[in-house]
Amino acid sequence: MAEELITTRHTAEQPARILVGDDDAGLREMLRQLIEEDERYTVIECGSGPETLECLTADEDKRPDLALLDIRMPELDGIQILQRMLEQGIDVPVILMTNYGSATVAIRAMQMGAADYLTRPFQDLDEVLITIEKVLRYEQLKRGLEHRSTGKAEPIDRIVGSDPAMVQIFKTIGRVARTPATVLVTGDTGTGKELMAEAIHNASDRRSGPLIKVNCAALPESLLESELFGHEKGSFTGALTQHKGRFEAAHKGTIFLDEVGEMTPGTQKKLLRVLQEREFERVGSTSPIQVDVRVVAATNKNLRDEVLARRFREDLFFRLNVIAIHMPPLRERRGDIPALVNHFLDKHRYSPSSPQARISEDAMEKLTIHDWPGNVRELENIIQRAVVLSRGGFITIDHVVFQNELNRYVLDVQQKVRDNTPLEEMVRDVRREAILTALRLSDHDHERAARQLGLSVEDFERECQELGISVDGAA
Ligand SMILES: Nc1ncnc2c1ncn2[C@@H]1O[C@H](COP(=O)(O)OP(=O)(O)OP(=O)(O)O)[C@@H](O)[C@H]1O
Ligand SMILES: [Mg+2]
Known part of the structure:
Protein backbone atom coordinates (compact mmCIF):
# COMPACT_ATOMS: atom_id res chain seq x y z
CA MET A 1 0.00 0.00 0.00
CA THR A 150 -10.42 14.14 3.60
CA GLY A 151 -13.21 14.48 1.10
CA LYS A 152 -16.77 13.54 1.93
CA ALA A 153 -17.47 13.67 5.63
CA GLU A 154 -19.22 10.30 5.51
CA PRO A 155 -18.64 8.24 8.63
CA ILE A 156 -17.44 5.39 6.45
CA ASP A 157 -14.57 7.66 5.41
CA ARG A 158 -13.54 8.02 9.01
CA ILE A 159 -12.90 4.31 9.16
CA VAL A 160 -9.31 3.57 8.35
CA GLY A 161 -8.34 0.21 6.95
CA SER A 162 -6.78 -1.25 3.87
CA ASP A 163 -5.89 -4.65 5.27
CA PRO A 164 -7.63 -7.29 3.11
CA ALA A 165 -9.80 -8.39 6.06
CA MET A 166 -10.98 -4.81 6.57
CA VAL A 167 -11.63 -4.30 2.87
CA GLN A 168 -13.73 -7.46 2.95
CA ILE A 169 -15.74 -6.02 5.84
CA PHE A 170 -16.33 -2.76 3.99
CA LYS A 171 -17.57 -4.74 1.01
CA THR A 172 -19.94 -6.72 3.22
CA ILE A 173 -21.27 -3.52 4.73
CA GLY A 174 -21.76 -2.07 1.27
CA ARG A 175 -23.66 -5.15 0.18
CA VAL A 176 -25.96 -5.55 3.15
CA ALA A 177 -26.45 -2.02 4.49
CA ARG A 178 -29.51 -1.42 2.33
CA THR A 179 -31.19 -4.70 3.24
CA PRO A 180 -33.18 -5.08 6.47
CA ALA A 181 -31.01 -8.02 7.55
CA THR A 182 -29.89 -8.22 11.17
CA VAL A 183 -26.13 -7.91 11.60
CA LEU A 184 -23.98 -9.34 14.38
CA VAL A 185 -20.63 -7.61 14.81
CA THR A 186 -18.11 -9.57 16.87
CA GLY A 187 -14.54 -8.86 17.86
CA ASP A 188 -12.29 -8.10 20.80
CA THR A 189 -12.58 -4.94 22.82
CA GLY A 190 -11.71 -1.75 20.95
CA THR A 191 -11.66 -3.27 17.44
CA GLY A 192 -14.27 -0.84 16.11
CA LYS A 193 -17.57 -2.70 16.51
CA GLU A 194 -19.58 0.39 17.36
CA LEU A 195 -17.98 2.28 14.50
CA MET A 196 -19.14 -0.50 12.14
CA ALA A 197 -22.68 -0.27 13.51
CA GLU A 198 -22.66 3.45 12.73
CA ALA A 199 -21.29 2.76 9.27
CA ILE A 200 -24.04 0.24 8.58
CA HIS A 201 -26.71 2.70 9.65
CA ASN A 202 -25.21 5.52 7.64
CA ALA A 203 -24.86 3.42 4.52
CA SER A 204 -28.46 2.18 4.77
CA ASP A 205 -31.63 3.74 3.46
CA ARG A 206 -32.58 4.41 7.08
CA ARG A 207 -29.91 7.02 7.53
CA SER A 208 -32.49 9.78 7.95
CA GLY A 209 -34.08 7.75 10.75
CA PRO A 210 -32.61 7.44 14.24
CA LEU A 211 -29.69 5.27 15.33
CA ILE A 212 -30.48 4.23 18.87
CA LYS A 213 -27.74 2.62 20.96
CA VAL A 214 -28.36 0.43 23.98
CA ASN A 215 -25.64 -1.05 26.12
CA CYS A 216 -27.14 -4.31 27.35
CA ALA A 217 -24.40 -4.82 29.95
CA ALA A 218 -25.02 -1.51 31.67
CA LEU A 219 -28.50 -2.23 33.05
CA PRO A 220 -29.97 -4.93 35.31
CA GLU A 221 -32.61 -7.16 33.76
CA SER A 222 -35.71 -5.30 34.93
CA LEU A 223 -34.42 -1.95 33.77
CA LEU A 224 -33.10 -3.30 30.49
CA GLU A 225 -36.51 -4.69 29.59
CA SER A 226 -38.26 -1.45 30.27
CA GLU A 227 -35.47 0.45 28.54
CA LEU A 228 -35.84 -1.67 25.42
CA PHE A 229 -39.58 -2.17 25.31
CA GLY A 230 -40.97 0.60 27.49
CA HIS A 231 -43.45 0.26 30.33
CA GLU A 232 -46.92 1.30 31.33
CA LYS A 233 -47.58 3.57 34.25
CA GLY A 234 -47.60 1.58 37.48
CA SER A 235 -46.25 -1.60 35.88
CA PHE A 236 -43.59 -1.86 38.57
CA THR A 237 -42.51 0.13 41.61
CA GLY A 238 -41.05 3.35 40.35
CA ALA A 239 -42.88 3.28 37.01
CA LEU A 240 -44.64 6.56 37.67
CA THR A 241 -45.40 7.41 34.08
CA GLN A 242 -45.71 5.58 30.82
CA HIS A 243 -42.36 5.18 29.11
CA LYS A 244 -41.63 4.46 25.48
CA GLY A 245 -38.78 2.04 24.94
CA ARG A 246 -35.77 2.17 22.67
CA PHE A 247 -37.38 -0.08 20.10
CA GLU A 248 -40.18 2.42 19.63
CA ALA A 249 -37.69 5.27 19.50
CA ALA A 250 -35.76 3.44 16.76
CA HIS A 251 -38.82 3.12 14.49
CA LYS A 252 -37.74 3.56 10.85
CA GLY A 253 -34.14 3.62 11.99
CA THR A 254 -31.59 1.25 13.50
CA ILE A 255 -31.19 -0.09 17.01
CA PHE A 256 -27.66 -0.99 18.10
CA LEU A 257 -27.65 -3.62 20.85
CA ASP A 258 -24.16 -3.41 22.29
CA GLU A 259 -22.80 -6.23 24.47
CA VAL A 260 -25.74 -8.39 23.50
CA GLY A 261 -23.97 -11.40 25.03
CA GLU A 262 -24.75 -10.01 28.48
CA MET A 263 -28.54 -10.29 28.15
CA THR A 264 -30.37 -12.40 30.69
CA PRO A 265 -32.57 -15.29 29.53
CA GLY A 266 -35.76 -13.28 30.09
CA THR A 267 -34.66 -10.40 27.90
CA GLN A 268 -33.26 -12.81 25.32
CA LYS A 269 -36.69 -14.36 24.97
CA LYS A 270 -38.36 -11.00 24.41
CA LEU A 271 -35.75 -9.95 21.93
CA LEU A 272 -36.24 -13.16 20.01
CA ARG A 273 -39.89 -12.34 19.64
CA VAL A 274 -39.16 -8.85 18.27
CA LEU A 275 -36.81 -10.34 15.73
CA GLN A 276 -39.33 -13.00 14.70
CA GLU A 277 -42.52 -11.00 14.70
CA ARG A 278 -41.36 -7.41 14.73
CA GLU A 279 -43.69 -6.77 17.63
CA PHE A 280 -43.54 -6.59 21.41
CA GLU A 281 -45.46 -5.22 24.37
CA ARG A 282 -44.45 -2.60 26.86
CA VAL A 283 -43.78 -3.98 30.32
CA GLY A 284 -47.15 -4.14 32.08
CA SER A 285 -49.18 -4.02 28.86
CA THR A 286 -50.87 -6.61 26.68
CA SER A 287 -51.30 -4.59 23.49
CA PRO A 288 -48.62 -5.39 20.96
CA ILE A 289 -46.65 -2.61 19.30
CA GLN A 290 -45.32 -3.03 15.80
CA VAL A 291 -42.06 -1.43 14.78
CA ASP A 292 -39.93 -1.21 11.69
CA VAL A 293 -36.43 -1.43 13.11
CA ARG A 294 -33.14 -2.68 11.74
CA VAL A 295 -31.14 -4.51 14.42
CA VAL A 296 -27.37 -4.44 14.65
CA ALA A 297 -25.91 -6.27 17.65
CA ALA A 298 -22.36 -6.46 18.93
CA THR A 299 -20.46 -8.54 21.43
CA ASN A 300 -16.87 -9.28 22.37
CA LYS A 301 -17.91 -12.71 23.56
CA ASN A 302 -17.84 -15.78 21.40
CA LEU A 303 -21.59 -16.34 21.17
CA ARG A 304 -21.17 -19.89 19.86
CA ASP A 305 -19.37 -20.75 23.10
CA GLU A 306 -22.10 -19.00 25.07
CA VAL A 307 -24.68 -21.11 23.23
CA LEU A 308 -22.76 -24.29 24.02
CA ALA A 309 -22.56 -23.27 27.67
CA ARG A 310 -26.34 -22.66 27.55
CA ARG A 311 -25.99 -19.06 28.55
CA PHE A 312 -27.25 -17.77 25.23
CA ARG A 313 -30.30 -19.01 23.36
CA GLU A 314 -29.38 -20.81 20.19
CA ASP A 315 -32.48 -19.60 18.34
CA LEU A 316 -31.64 -16.00 19.21
CA PHE A 317 -28.06 -16.51 18.10
CA PHE A 318 -29.25 -17.64 14.66
CA ARG A 319 -31.65 -14.71 14.41
CA LEU A 320 -28.87 -12.25 15.21
CA ASN A 321 -26.16 -13.89 13.19
CA VAL A 322 -27.85 -13.43 9.79
CA ILE A 323 -24.96 -11.30 8.60
CA ALA A 324 -21.79 -11.87 10.61
CA ILE A 325 -19.01 -9.32 10.69
CA HIS A 326 -15.91 -10.22 12.65
CA MET A 327 -13.48 -7.42 13.43
CA PRO A 328 -9.90 -8.73 13.35
CA PRO A 329 -7.64 -7.70 16.23
CA LEU A 330 -5.22 -4.91 15.43
CA ARG A 331 -2.13 -7.13 15.77
CA GLU A 332 -3.44 -9.12 12.79
CA ARG A 333 -3.59 -6.03 10.59
CA ARG A 334 -0.44 -4.17 11.51
CA GLY A 335 -0.24 -2.71 8.02
CA ASP A 336 -3.11 -0.40 9.00
CA ILE A 337 -1.25 1.05 11.99
CA PRO A 338 0.54 3.95 10.23
CA ALA A 339 -2.69 5.09 8.59
CA LEU A 340 -4.56 4.81 11.90
CA VAL A 341 -1.81 6.82 13.63
CA ASN A 342 -2.14 9.49 11.00
CA HIS A 343 -5.89 9.50 11.36
CA PHE A 344 -5.71 9.93 15.15
CA LEU A 345 -3.04 12.65 14.85
CA ASP A 346 -5.50 14.48 12.67
CA LYS A 347 -8.44 13.77 14.98
CA HIS A 348 -6.68 14.71 18.23
CA ARG A 349 -4.89 17.98 17.66
CA TYR A 350 -3.21 19.77 20.51
CA SER A 351 -5.71 22.58 20.08
CA PRO A 352 -8.36 23.02 17.39
CA SER A 353 -6.13 25.42 15.43
CA SER A 354 -2.89 23.41 15.89
CA PRO A 355 -1.31 21.70 12.92
CA GLN A 356 -1.21 17.94 13.02
CA ALA A 357 1.56 16.64 15.32
CA ARG A 358 4.39 14.73 13.68
CA ILE A 359 5.88 11.47 14.77
CA SER A 360 9.41 10.09 14.60
CA GLU A 361 10.22 6.96 12.69
CA ASP A 362 11.28 4.97 15.76
CA ALA A 363 8.11 6.00 17.61
CA MET A 364 6.09 4.76 14.65
CA GLU A 365 8.06 1.54 14.68
CA LYS A 366 7.39 1.07 18.38
CA LEU A 367 3.69 1.41 17.61
CA THR A 368 3.87 -1.03 14.74
CA ILE A 369 5.43 -3.86 16.71
CA HIS A 370 3.28 -3.53 19.85
CA ASP A 371 0.80 -6.32 20.54
CA TRP A 372 -2.27 -4.08 21.07
CA PRO A 373 -4.38 -6.00 23.58
CA GLY A 374 -6.74 -2.99 23.65
CA ASN A 375 -6.78 -2.76 19.85
CA VAL A 376 -7.69 0.46 18.04
CA ARG A 377 -9.05 2.14 21.17
CA GLU A 378 -5.70 1.60 22.92
CA LEU A 379 -3.88 3.03 19.90
CA GLU A 380 -6.17 6.05 19.92
CA ASN A 381 -5.56 6.63 23.65
CA ILE A 382 -1.81 6.39 23.22
CA ILE A 383 -1.76 8.86 20.35
CA GLN A 384 -3.96 11.24 22.32
CA ARG A 385 -1.55 11.09 25.24
CA ALA A 386 1.53 11.44 23.00
CA VAL A 387 0.07 14.58 21.40
CA VAL A 388 -0.32 16.08 24.87
CA LEU A 389 3.15 14.98 26.02
CA SER A 390 4.78 16.40 22.89
CA ARG A 391 2.62 19.50 23.13
CA GLY A 392 1.36 18.90 19.64
CA GLY A 393 4.84 19.11 18.14
CA PHE A 394 6.99 16.15 17.35
CA ILE A 395 6.21 12.81 18.94
CA THR A 396 9.33 10.84 19.83
CA ILE A 397 9.68 7.31 21.12
CA ASP A 398 9.62 8.60 24.72
CA HIS A 399 6.15 10.04 24.22
CA VAL A 400 4.80 6.63 23.29
CA VAL A 401 3.93 5.02 26.59
CA PHE A 402 2.00 1.79 26.62
CA GLN A 403 -0.51 1.04 29.32
CA ASN A 404 1.52 -1.86 30.65
CA GLU A 405 4.66 0.28 30.95
CA LEU A 406 2.81 3.10 32.60
CA ASN A 407 0.93 1.04 35.10
CA ARG A 408 3.16 -1.92 35.81
CA TYR A 409 3.93 -0.57 39.24
CA VAL A 410 0.31 0.30 39.98
CA LEU A 411 -0.85 -3.07 38.69
CA ASP A 412 1.67 -4.75 40.91
CA VAL A 413 0.36 -2.96 43.97
CA GLN A 414 -3.24 -3.72 42.98
CA GLN A 415 -2.39 -7.39 42.69
CA LYS A 416 -0.66 -7.39 46.04
CA VAL A 417 -3.67 -5.77 47.68
CA ARG A 418 -5.87 -8.44 46.10
CA ASP A 419 -3.51 -11.05 47.53
CA ASN A 420 -4.03 -9.57 51.02
CA THR A 421 -0.42 -8.40 51.32
CA PRO A 422 -0.03 -6.26 54.46
CA LEU A 423 0.78 -2.60 53.77
CA GLU A 424 3.86 -2.88 55.95
CA GLU A 425 5.27 -5.58 53.70
CA MET A 426 4.58 -3.65 50.49
CA VAL A 427 6.23 -0.53 51.86
CA ARG A 428 9.21 -2.59 52.96
CA ASP A 429 9.55 -4.01 49.42
CA VAL A 430 9.51 -0.51 47.95
CA ARG A 431 12.09 0.74 50.46
CA ARG A 432 14.36 -2.20 49.75
CA GLU A 433 14.08 -1.69 45.98
CA ALA A 434 14.79 2.04 46.33
CA ILE A 435 17.88 1.47 48.48
CA LEU A 436 19.28 -1.23 46.22
CA THR A 437 18.70 0.93 43.13
CA ALA A 438 20.33 3.96 44.73
CA LEU A 439 23.33 1.82 45.71
CA ARG A 440 23.62 0.46 42.20
CA LEU A 441 23.33 3.88 40.58
CA SER A 442 25.90 5.43 42.94
CA ASP A 443 28.34 2.58 42.57
CA HIS A 444 27.84 1.86 46.27
CA ASP A 445 28.79 5.35 47.33
CA HIS A 446 26.65 5.76 50.47
CA GLU A 447 26.84 9.51 50.44
CA ARG A 448 25.55 9.83 46.90
CA ALA A 449 22.95 7.12 47.39
CA ALA A 450 21.68 8.83 50.53
CA ARG A 451 21.50 12.19 48.77
CA GLN A 452 19.59 10.68 45.89
CA LEU A 453 16.94 9.44 48.32
CA GLY A 454 16.85 12.64 50.32
CA LEU A 455 18.30 10.96 53.43
CA SER A 456 21.24 11.69 55.70
CA VAL A 457 24.01 9.10 55.50
CA GLU A 458 23.14 7.95 59.03
CA ASP A 459 19.47 7.45 58.15
CA PHE A 460 20.47 5.72 54.94
CA GLU A 461 22.72 3.28 56.76
CA ARG A 462 20.09 2.66 59.40
CA GLU A 463 17.60 1.80 56.62
CA CYS A 464 20.15 -0.62 55.13
CA GLN A 465 20.62 -2.29 58.46
CA GLU A 466 16.91 -2.58 59.12
CA LEU A 467 16.28 -4.09 55.73
CA GLY A 468 19.22 -6.44 56.07
CA ILE A 469 21.11 -4.91 53.15
CA SER A 470 24.85 -5.31 53.56
CA VAL A 471 27.23 -2.45 52.79
CA ASP A 472 28.12 -3.77 49.35
CA GLY A 473 24.46 -3.81 48.39
CA ALA A 474 23.71 -7.51 48.76
CA ALA A 475 20.28 -8.13 50.22
N1 LIG B 1 -10.83 1.35 11.62
C1 LIG B 1 -10.92 2.43 12.39
N2 LIG B 1 -10.66 3.63 11.87
C2 LIG B 1 -10.73 4.74 12.65
N3 LIG B 1 -11.06 4.73 13.94
C3 LIG B 1 -11.34 3.55 14.51
C4 LIG B 1 -11.29 2.34 13.77
N4 LIG B 1 -11.63 1.32 14.57
C5 LIG B 1 -11.88 1.86 15.78
N5 LIG B 1 -11.72 3.20 15.75
C6 LIG B 1 -11.88 4.12 16.89
O1 LIG B 1 -11.45 3.42 18.06
C7 LIG B 1 -12.31 3.66 19.16
C8 LIG B 1 -12.91 2.34 19.63
O2 LIG B 1 -13.82 1.83 18.66
P1 LIG B 1 -15.24 1.21 19.04
O3 LIG B 1 -15.85 1.93 20.18
O4 LIG B 1 -16.04 1.14 17.79
O5 LIG B 1 -14.76 -0.23 19.48
P2 LIG B 1 -15.60 -1.45 20.10
O6 LIG B 1 -15.21 -2.65 19.34
O7 LIG B 1 -17.04 -1.08 20.15
O8 LIG B 1 -14.98 -1.54 21.54
P3 LIG B 1 -15.61 -2.23 22.89
O9 LIG B 1 -15.69 -3.70 22.65
O10 LIG B 1 -14.58 -1.91 23.93
O11 LIG B 1 -16.92 -1.58 23.12
C9 LIG B 1 -13.34 4.65 18.66
O12 LIG B 1 -12.96 5.95 19.00
C10 LIG B 1 -13.34 4.47 17.17
O13 LIG B 1 -13.74 5.62 16.51
MG1 LIG C 1 -18.26 -0.91 21.89
Missing part, protein backbone atom coordinates in the same frame (compact mmCIF):
# COMPACT_ATOMS: atom_id res chain seq x y z
CA ALA A 2 2.80 2.36 0.92
CA GLU A 3 4.26 2.13 -2.56
CA GLU A 4 0.97 2.97 -4.13
CA LEU A 5 0.77 6.14 -2.09
CA ILE A 6 4.21 7.40 -2.96
CA THR A 7 3.46 9.66 -5.86
CA THR A 8 5.94 10.18 -8.62
CA ARG A 9 6.12 13.90 -8.08
CA HIS A 10 9.85 14.03 -7.55
CA THR A 11 10.98 12.96 -10.96
CA ALA A 12 13.64 14.46 -13.15
CA GLU A 13 10.89 16.40 -15.01
CA GLN A 14 9.65 18.01 -11.85
CA PRO A 15 12.37 18.00 -9.23
CA ALA A 16 11.61 18.60 -5.55
CA ARG A 17 12.62 22.06 -4.43
CA ILE A 18 14.95 22.07 -1.46
CA LEU A 19 15.49 25.36 0.32
CA VAL A 20 18.95 25.75 1.82
CA GLY A 21 18.97 28.48 4.46
CA ASP A 22 22.44 29.37 5.71
CA ASP A 23 24.27 32.64 6.12
CA ASP A 24 27.55 31.05 5.08
CA ALA A 25 27.77 31.28 1.29
CA GLY A 26 30.48 28.62 1.11
CA LEU A 27 28.38 26.06 2.96
CA ARG A 28 25.35 26.90 0.83
CA GLU A 29 27.32 26.29 -2.32
CA MET A 30 28.67 23.01 -0.97
CA LEU A 31 25.15 21.83 -0.16
CA ARG A 32 23.82 22.95 -3.52
CA GLN A 33 26.43 20.89 -5.34
CA LEU A 34 25.83 17.90 -3.16
CA ILE A 35 22.04 17.99 -3.39
CA GLU A 36 21.78 18.85 -7.08
CA GLU A 37 24.01 15.94 -7.96
CA ASP A 38 20.78 14.02 -7.52
CA GLU A 39 18.62 15.09 -10.43
CA ARG A 40 15.44 14.68 -8.46
CA TYR A 41 16.28 17.81 -6.49
CA THR A 42 16.80 21.46 -7.18
CA VAL A 43 18.09 23.96 -4.61
CA ILE A 44 16.82 27.41 -3.66
CA GLU A 45 19.40 29.34 -1.64
CA CYS A 46 18.49 31.77 1.12
CA GLY A 47 21.25 33.72 2.88
CA SER A 48 19.34 35.06 5.90
CA GLY A 49 16.52 34.29 8.30
CA PRO A 50 14.06 36.83 6.89
CA GLU A 51 14.79 35.75 3.33
CA THR A 52 14.19 32.13 4.33
CA LEU A 53 10.90 32.99 6.01
CA GLU A 54 9.74 34.93 2.98
CA CYS A 55 10.40 31.94 0.79
CA LEU A 56 8.60 29.58 3.15
CA THR A 57 5.54 31.78 3.44
CA ALA A 58 5.18 32.32 -0.32
CA ASP A 59 2.03 31.16 -2.12
CA GLU A 60 1.57 27.47 -1.73
CA ASP A 61 2.60 26.56 -5.28
CA LYS A 62 5.84 28.52 -4.91
CA ARG A 63 6.86 27.06 -1.57
CA PRO A 64 9.76 24.63 -1.38
CA ASP A 65 9.05 20.95 -0.73
CA LEU A 66 11.58 20.83 2.09
CA ALA A 67 13.85 23.25 3.94
CA LEU A 68 17.33 22.58 5.22
CA LEU A 69 18.07 25.32 7.76
CA ASP A 70 21.06 26.36 9.78
CA ILE A 71 19.88 26.64 13.35
CA ARG A 72 22.16 29.65 13.87
CA MET A 73 21.46 32.54 11.56
CA PRO A 74 21.53 36.22 12.46
CA GLU A 75 18.22 38.12 12.76
CA LEU A 76 16.01 35.08 12.69
CA ASP A 77 17.42 31.69 13.64
CA GLY A 78 16.15 28.25 12.75
CA ILE A 79 14.09 27.88 15.93
CA GLN A 80 12.43 31.25 15.42
CA ILE A 81 11.61 30.30 11.85
CA LEU A 82 10.02 27.07 13.06
CA GLN A 83 8.04 29.07 15.59
CA ARG A 84 6.71 31.39 12.88
CA MET A 85 5.86 28.44 10.66
CA LEU A 86 3.95 26.83 13.50
CA GLU A 87 2.03 30.05 14.14
CA GLN A 88 1.16 30.49 10.50
CA GLY A 89 0.36 26.84 9.90
CA ILE A 90 3.04 26.41 7.23
CA ASP A 91 3.51 22.76 6.64
CA VAL A 92 6.89 22.54 4.87
CA PRO A 93 9.10 19.88 6.51
CA VAL A 94 12.27 21.32 8.00
CA ILE A 95 15.60 19.63 8.59
CA LEU A 96 17.70 21.69 10.96
CA MET A 97 21.48 21.72 10.86
CA THR A 98 23.09 22.11 14.25
CA ASN A 99 26.64 22.05 15.47
CA TYR A 100 28.01 19.24 17.55
CA GLY A 101 27.41 19.62 21.23
CA SER A 102 24.07 21.36 20.91
CA ALA A 103 21.86 18.37 21.60
CA THR A 104 19.46 20.37 23.75
CA VAL A 105 18.90 22.77 20.89
CA ALA A 106 18.29 19.82 18.63
CA ILE A 107 15.74 18.39 21.04
CA ARG A 108 14.03 21.73 21.23
CA ALA A 109 13.99 21.85 17.46
CA MET A 110 12.28 18.49 17.26
CA GLN A 111 9.73 19.59 19.82
CA MET A 112 9.04 22.65 17.69
CA GLY A 113 8.12 20.41 14.80
CA ALA A 114 11.35 19.99 12.82
CA ALA A 115 11.15 16.86 10.72
CA ASP A 116 14.75 15.89 11.43
CA TYR A 117 18.13 17.36 12.17
CA LEU A 118 21.71 16.96 11.03
CA THR A 119 24.80 17.73 13.02
CA ARG A 120 27.77 19.53 11.53
CA PRO A 121 30.44 19.05 10.47
CA PHE A 122 28.79 16.29 8.43
CA GLN A 123 30.41 12.94 9.10
CA ASP A 124 29.21 11.50 5.89
CA LEU A 125 27.73 13.49 3.04
CA ASP A 126 25.41 10.63 2.13
CA GLU A 127 23.68 11.23 5.43
CA VAL A 128 22.40 14.55 4.11
CA LEU A 129 20.86 12.98 1.03
CA ILE A 130 19.45 10.03 2.97
CA THR A 131 17.79 12.35 5.47
CA ILE A 132 16.27 14.47 2.70
CA GLU A 133 14.98 11.37 0.96
CA LYS A 134 13.54 9.95 4.18
CA VAL A 135 11.74 13.15 5.13
CA LEU A 136 10.31 13.61 1.65
CA ARG A 137 9.06 10.05 1.50
CA TYR A 138 7.39 10.36 4.87
CA GLU A 139 5.85 13.66 3.83
CA GLN A 140 4.46 12.20 0.65
CA LEU A 141 3.08 9.23 2.47
CA LYS A 142 1.46 11.56 4.95
CA ARG A 143 -0.02 13.77 2.27
CA GLY A 144 -1.30 10.77 0.41
CA LEU A 145 -3.08 9.59 3.53
CA GLU A 146 -4.42 13.04 4.31
CA HIS A 147 -5.73 13.23 0.82
CA ARG A 148 -7.52 9.95 1.25
CA SER A 149 -8.97 10.78 4.62
